[in-house]
Amino acid sequence: MKIFAFCASNNSESINKKLLEESCRNFQNHEVKFKVMNDFDLPIFSQDLERDNHTYPQAAQTFLDLTADNDAIVIATPEHNSSIPAAFKNIVDWCSRSPNLNGEKIFRNKPVLLLSTSPGGRGGSTNLKHLETIMPWWGADIRFSLSIPSFFEHFDQSEASFDKETKEKVQGVSTQFLDSLQN
Numbered sequence: 797m798k799i800f801a802f803c804a805s806n807n808s809e810s811i812n813k814k815l816l817e818e819s820c821r822n823f824q825n826h827e828v829k830f831k832v833m834n835d836f837d838l839p840i841f842s843q844d845l846e847r848d849n850h851t852y853p854q855a856a857q858t859f860l861d862l863t864a865d866n867d868a869i870v871i872a873t874p875e876h877n878s879s880i881p882a883a884f885k886n887i888v889d890w891c892s893r894s895p896n897l898n899g900e901k902i903f904r905n906k907p908v909l910l911l912s913t914s915p916g917g918r919g920g921s922t923n924l925k926h927l928e929t930i931m932p933w934w935g936a937d938i939r940f941s942l943s944i945p946s947f948f949e950h951f952d953q954s955e956a957s958f959d960k961e962t963k964e965k966v967q968g969v970s971t972q973f974l975d976s977l978q979n
């Protein structure tokens with residue numbers, strides 16, 4: 797399987813990136829393309845920019861190529877003000893305007909695993925529920941989602957490691973996701 801693993805945070809110390817890395821440990825026999833938001837350098841979308849720039853941004857095209865060229869997608873996303881981080885929505889807005897989509901949707905009906913963590917007790921679950929509702933409109937086949945609340949209670953920074961309970965939760969959902977791809 798070819799898996800596109802995307803961390804939708806532009807925080808260089810992202811806790812969601814750590815969660816995504818933990819999930820990816822379960823995909824070792826597969827080909828994983830691991831990307832973070834800062835790999836995609838895009839201005840805030842505007843129709844003015846679209847009119848003035850006569851070329852489509854390469855970063856948005858690269859994101860679309862990654863959704864097209866992989867069999868499945870794993871996304872770990874922060875929650876900002878109970879919703880989608882602006883940078884994540886921005887890349888979706890740019891991708892939705894691609895001249896090369898040819899009627900396809902951004903996530904190409906690919907199976908998606910959604911992950912989120914936060915320092916607080918809700919673990920980004922408001923945003924996850926919202927994404928579960930709207931991402932099918934972007935062509936995502938959401939198979940599973942997992943929220944890990946209270947990140948700093950479950951991640952030992954000196955060991956750079958999650959506790960056993962969290963590792964098991966992440967392993968459980970990641971292997972369920974893999975199984976769902978292979979059946």
Ligand SMILES: Cc1cc2nc3c(=O)[nH]c(=O)nc-3n(C[C@H](O)[C@H](O)[C@H](O)COP(=O)(O)O)c2cc1C
Binds near residue numbers: 807873920
């Ligand atoms: C602008 C902003 C809004 C936030 N809003 C929420 C929120 O609604 N819910 C939540 O659980 N955490 C919220 N947080 C805290 C984030 O969970 C925390 O910053 C976390 O580190 C973000 O994940 P990341 O490190 O992967 O970027 C917010 C943080 C920022 C910067």
